[in-house]
Amino acid sequence: xxxxxxxxxxxxxxxxxxxxxxxxxxxxxxxxxxxxxxxxxxxxxxxxxxxxxxxxxxxxxxxxxxxxxxxxxxxxxxxxxxxxxxxxxxxxxxxxxxxxxxxxxxxxxxxxxxxxxxxxxxxxxxxxxxxxxxxxxxxxxxxxxxxxxxxxxxxxxxxxxxxxxxxxxxxxxxxxxxxxxxxxxxxxxxxxxxxxxxxxxxxxxxxxxxxxxxxxxxxxxxxxxxxxxxxxxxxxxxxxxxxxxxxxxxxxxxxxxxxxxxxxxxxxxxxxxxxxxxxxxxxxxxxxxxxxxxxxxxxxxxxxxxxxxxxxxxxxxxxxxxxxxxxxxxxxxxxxx
Amino acid sequence: xxxxxxxxxxxxxxxxxxxxxxxxxxxxxxxxxxxxxxxxxxxxxxxxxxxxxxxxxxxxxxxxxxxxxxxxxxxxxxxxxxxxxxxxxxxxxxxxxxxxxxxxxxxxxxxxxxxxxxxxxxxxxxxxxxxxxxxxxxxxxxxxxxxxxxxxxxxxxxxxxxxxxxxxxxxxxxxxxxxxxxxxxxxxxxxxxxxxxxxxxxxxxxxxxxxxxxxxxxxxxxxxxxxxxxxxxxxxxxxxxxxxxxxxxxxxxxxxxxxxxxxxxxxxxxxxxxxxxxxxxxxxxxxxxxxxxxxxxxxxxxxxxxxxxxxxxxxxxxxxxxxxxxxxxxxxxxxxx
DNA sequence: CTTGGCACTCAGGAACACAGAGTGCTAGAT
DNA sequence: ATCTAGCACTCTGTGTTCCTGAGTGCCAAG
Numbered sequence: 001x002x003x004x005x006x007x008x009x010x011x012x013x014x015x016x017x018x019x020x021x022x023x024x025x026x027x028x029x030x031x032x033x034x035x036x037x038x039x040x041x042x043x044x045x046x047x048x049x050x051x052x053x054x055x056x057x058x059x060x061x062x063x064x065x066x067x068x069x070x071x072x073x074x075x076x077x078x079x080x081x082x083x084x085x086x087x088x089x090x091x092x093x094x095x096x097x098x099x100x101x102x103x104x105x106x107x108x109x110x111x112x113x114x115x116x117x118x119x120x121x122x123x124x125x126x127x128x129x130x131x132x133x134x135x136x137x138x139x140x141x142x143x144x145x146x147x148x149x150x151x152x153x154x155x156x157x158x159x160x161x162x163x164x165x166x167x168x169x170x171x172x173x174x175x176x177x178x179x180x181x182x183x184x185x186x187x188x189x190x191x192x193x194x195x196x197x198x199x200x201x202x203x204x205x206x207x208x209x210x211x212x213x214x215x216x217x218x219x220x221x222x223x224x225x226x227x228x229x230x231x232x233x234x235x236x237x238x239x240x241x242x243x244x245x246x247x248x249x250x251x252x253x254x255x256x257x258x259x260x261x262x263x264x265x266x267x268x269x270x271x272x273x274x275x276x277x278x279x280x281x282x283x284x285x286x287x288x289x290x291x292x293x294x295x296x297x298x299x300x301x302x303x304x305x306x307x308x309x310x311x312x313x314x315x316x317x318x319x320x321x322x323x324x325x326x327x328x329x330x331x332x333x334x335x336x337x
Numbered sequence: 338x339x340x341x342x343x344x345x346x347x348x349x350x351x352x353x354x355x356x357x358x359x360x361x362x363x364x365x366x367x368x369x370x371x372x373x374x375x376x377x378x379x380x381x382x383x384x385x386x387x388x389x390x391x392x393x394x395x396x397x398x399x400x401x402x403x404x405x406x407x408x409x410x411x412x413x414x415x416x417x418x419x420x421x422x423x424x425x426x427x428x429x430x431x432x433x434x435x436x437x438x439x440x441x442x443x444x445x446x447x448x449x450x451x452x453x454x455x456x457x458x459x460x461x462x463x464x465x466x467x468x469x470x471x472x473x474x475x476x477x478x479x480x481x482x483x484x485x486x487x488x489x490x491x492x493x494x495x496x497x498x499x500x501x502x503x504x505x506x507x508x509x510x511x512x513x514x515x516x517x518x519x520x521x522x523x524x525x526x527x528x529x530x531x532x533x534x535x536x537x538x539x540x541x542x543x544x545x546x547x548x549x550x551x552x553x554x555x556x557x558x559x560x561x562x563x564x565x566x567x568x569x570x571x572x573x574x575x576x577x578x579x580x581x582x583x584x585x586x587x588x589x590x591x592x593x594x595x596x597x598x599x600x601x602x603x604x605x606x607x608x609x610x611x612x613x614x615x616x617x618x619x620x621x622x623x624x625x626x627x628x629x630x631x632x633x634x635x636x637x638x639x640x641x642x643x644x645x646x647x648x649x650x651x652x653x654x655x656x657x658x659x660x661x662x663x664x665x666x667x668x669x670x671x672x673x674x
Numbered sequence: 675c676t677t678g679g680c681a682c683t684c685a686g687g688a689a690c691a692c693a694g695a696g697t698g699c700t701a702g703a704t
Numbered sequence: 705a706t707c708t709a710g711c712a713c714t715c716t717g718t719g720t721t722c723c724t725g726a727g728t729g730c731c732a733a734g
Contacts, residue, residue: 023727025727025728026727026728027726027727037676037677038676038677038678039677039727040678041676041677043727043728043729044675044676046728047728047729057727057728058685059683059685060682060683060684060727060728061682061683061684061685061726061727061728062684062685062727063726063727063728100497101497101498134478135476135478135484137474137486139474139486139488141471141472141488147472147488149474149476149494151484155498157486157494157496159486159488159494160437160438161438161492233592234592235572235588235591235592236585236586236588236589236592238588239584239585239588240585246576247576248573248577251572251575251576252573254572255448255572255573362695362696362697363696363697364695364696365695374707374708375707375708375709376696376708377707377708377710378706378707378708380696380697381706381707383697384697395716396715396716397696397697397714397715398695398697398698398713398714398715398716399695399696399697399715399716400695400696400697
């Protein structure tokens with residue numbers, strides 16, 4: 001039903017349309033790609049492809065344009081992820097190498113990816129719940145206030161100022177800190193609630209109000225950042241592109257953490273390190289855009305996701321190559337630190 | 338040369354043009370605002386105003402449009418900052434009240450301001466250099482690594498992982514921490530370099546390499562964040578507006594910390610709490626946009642600036658009211674915490 | 675199954691006319 | 705001295721028409 005030549009025609013249509021942004025006709029197609037057949041033959045194939053829903057024409061007697069379904073087939077079967085050039089690889093390495101902390105890694109990554117793909121890049125902060133506790137610190141600020149600092153193995157630091165219900169001596173605070181660390185060090189964040197559940201009972205009764213306050217803040221910190229922050233960069237790249245859905249909608253989505261989260265997160269599959277591509281109407285919101293995403297993280301644990309958002313008419317092989325490469329480098333950086 | 342009526346005409350032109358986005362003609366003007374003169378008279382005044390450069394016509398025989406100079410006069414002499422409605426004030430209060438830490442305050446503020454003005458809001462993080470040290474913490478991670486945490490009176494926390502040149506016992510670290518805090522607590526960040534200058538000499542010689550490493554990181558932390566981060570929100574509001582300079586340029590500027598910094602920062606004057614307005618070509622970059630900004634901060638110290646960026650054709654009285662109100666509320670919040 | 679030929683369709687651009695809004699100017703009214 | 709009314713003029717924006725060219729679908733021959 002779809003023989004090799006028809007697939008070749010589809011591939012050619014996608015490639016031409018992506019690079020020219022104009023509906024591609026049978027004649028130009030037969031010339032530019034050396035299919036060794038006449039335009040008329042190409043037309044027949046096109047008719048078949050249109051019949052199947054892979055391409056469409058904006059108006060009667062214009063060239064053809066790929067549909068979402070067409071792009072899908074192209075991505076799945078007709079294209080290969082394009083590796084980056086050596087120069088690009090070097091650029092990535094040097095750019096990411098200079099990062100000083102987690103914030104910096106994320107910021108650099110998102111900018112890098114935006115620049116590399118000339119699209120909007122989106123990076124999710126490593127999710128706390130999959131991280132482990134490296135250290136808990138209680139810093140007395142004065143006799144009624146302590147600062148809780150939670151450090152994770154990904155280098156992320158969360159802090160909260162806590163008002164205590166009563167004056168607590170520094171030595172008690174120090175003791176509590178020791179207990180907390182003994183209890184939590186190295187444990188997964190998601191296990192923290194169980195681990196601290198019986199903690200108040202194991203401490204002197206006079207400390208319980210203060211402990212309860214501190215623990216509730218600790219748990220709140222864990223919950224609050226449960227689905228983690230997402231940052232983006234490269235919004236300027238939207239200016240040129242034309243979206244079927246309004247530009248406004250896209251910009252709004254970018255500032256709406258929840259929407260972004262779903263766009264990125266819902267793509268996660270059994271093998272999170274695989275590239276996932278969502279094309280146009282496959283997206284839950286933002287029907288007019290495509291998303292190329294993948295997981296990243298230190299070692300074998302996937303911590304979070306990053307990706308690129310752009311118009312459906314996008315150079316998928318190149319974009320996929322860039323996303324994959326950046327994800328790998330970031331994972332390396334995170335593993336090293 | 339510019340009598341009261343001419344000024345009234347200019348005010349009317351600005352107001353009409355801002356609300357309709359169309360060049361305003363003499364007839365409509367004479368009707369809508371009850372200047373009690375005929376269109377012909379208005380025309381004479383308009384001719385005078387154009388002569389002086391306050392208004393211009395896009396093409397012969399179209400209505401008039403204010404020039405940058407016209408807006409400037411309007412802002413300086415013809416308009417009053419419009420206070421917010423009671424409902425808006427309540428909204429601000431409740432929205433900002435829920436903030437849990439400095440990051441949260443800034444994030445909420447910038448979103449609030451964007452929503453309130455329907456423009457792009459820009460908020461600069463409180464500058465470290467004007468803050469004071471509240472606490473320095475050294476957290477041993479293992480025998481070769483410590484984490485340096487610097488807490489300021491604005492609630493900002495900076496942290497760095499430090500690789501020590503040699504193994505240092507925990508007790509030594511604790512001692513150094515005590516010394517550092519005794520030395521720095523409550524001091525202005527800008528005075529830190531002098532204060533720690535002779536510190537190595539006052540400590541046992543065997544600790545010096547480690548101390549030197551730690552101090553250099555501490556100083557680096559101070560310097561690096563010297564000009565602070567700027568965040569923005571409300572980019573979606575750009576979608577509707579039309580900029581003389583391209584939309585792309587504006588989006589690029591928003592992601593370019595340095596440019597934003599200058600746009601916000603260079604407006605600072607002797608009295609930083611005053612509203613500053615830069616109109617169109619008065620801006621160093623981004624000629625086609627206007628910026629309404631002001632300082633904010635706890636107490637009488639101005640810590641940083643916040644503001645709004647939008648098209649030159651902007652409702653200045655309303656925008657100025659919103660910026661002023663938000664700045665005041667944020668200052669309150671910061672002072673309270 | 676492929677190819678060449680042919681009639682058909684439609685978007686986009688050029689040429690044109692025209693209505694409407696707005697102006698500048700001058701002469702009269704206050 | 706200033707305001708007003710009238711009038712001729714100048715534009716932009718819009719609607720109409722026409723035309724070209726790219727591209728198609730179909731059919732009959734290779």
